[in-house]
Amino acid sequence: MAPPRNRRPGFSKRAQYSIFASYLLGILGAVVGLLLLLISIFDPQGFAVLRTIGAEATAPVSKTLSEVGGATGNAGDNISAYFNAASKNAAMERELRSNRIEILEARALKQENERLKRLLDLDKEVPDAIGMARLISSTSSSSRRMATLGLGTTDGILIGQPVRAPEGLVGRVLEAGPTTARILLVSDSQNVMPVKRASDELPAFATGRADGTVDIRPINLGINPFKGGDLLITSGSGGLYAPGIPVAVVIRKTDTGAIARILANAAKVSHVIVQPMFQAETVAAIEQEEIGGDGIETEGSE
């Protein structure tokens, strides 16, 4: 760096005042920034419009680039696949043979399942998809885990709708603009999902940890029955997510619960499906109650 020019104001009152004013403005900027931050912490949806404008403005670039870059997304995986190719090939052939048998068994099970479902009139179990699209970008420089989806309100996307991939749950719609929507990913630390263990329906809560894993806390405290490999699926309580969507697999036990790896890694899934809310009436009723409760509180305080 060149030596700084001498910025001592000397005896000029005008120069002194202008330095003072610039500091004042700088401090004012910090204070206003802090106020905005506090507002957005207490009312996270308050500035949604501004963020939507940002997402909409950059959406054309993101959409075009994601079409081009889709193939190069897992370059690292592609390169590492060349190492140990021979032994991997042998292992995969063994796996393929065993899988073939399992597929045949699964087909038989599926047929039987369909027959039983017809008997029970349960055909409408899985809700229809509202739309399918790519995740076009994500907040990859922030600790919030949100992604932008290339669909918006014009495609019928509404706030709160669950988003899933074939592998499992990806997240839910947080903000929706005309052609883009912000998805709160499962791994976001503000995202709490009601889940249950697939094997015995043990209910628990999954909270994101911002690094591709979730914290699992059982609802019944005191016992910690989780073990590695447990599959967690959505339980359907709360009415937001349809029951039975795979969420995560337990990798490690902790003091209070477990840590589980998310199945639908947002970085790897190519397309996601937006589903309607499982029980929109339930969600609406809960929200109504909350609004009603707030109203009573404010009335009481007045």
Add this chain to the structure above:
Amino acid sequence: MAKPYRSRINRQPSQFRIKFIPSITVIMGSMITALPLVTDYPILPPMGLLVLLSWRLIRPGYWPVWAGFPLGMVDDMFSGQPFGSAAFLWSLVFLALETLDRRGVGRDYWQDWLIASLSIIFVLICGMLVIDFQSNLLRLEILVPQILLSILLYPFVTRLIGAIDNWRVAV
């Protein structure tokens, strides 16, 4: 095609470039999140901040003290952080840098890098803590790859900004 005649002496650099190029590059840096990179943990360096720090350290005195606020607001539109976090943190960084400049001691390249690194670490850690102080305090190690990447990327960004700065003031 013949070039239009230009005077060889007494040329003026483009006022548009002089005035707006720094802000435009910072905003473009903030828009880096529009790239189709979907990651499961924070890894992408905060390019808006890196570009801003480069300008701030290459050209002390160009930015007013309050410049962190509007540029931070634009960054908040794209970063996904709670609105106001960059506006607040960048303002604090600018106040600190201004105070440092007032001491009037010449700095060399390594000290610039150190100052930029400390600013990046400060902004990234505070940015994570404002989201959820209690639970994020225990797992700041998630940020280590992002911080390292940002610090290592800073010299390259400075090079690029230096080249842009040369072009900016060229006639």
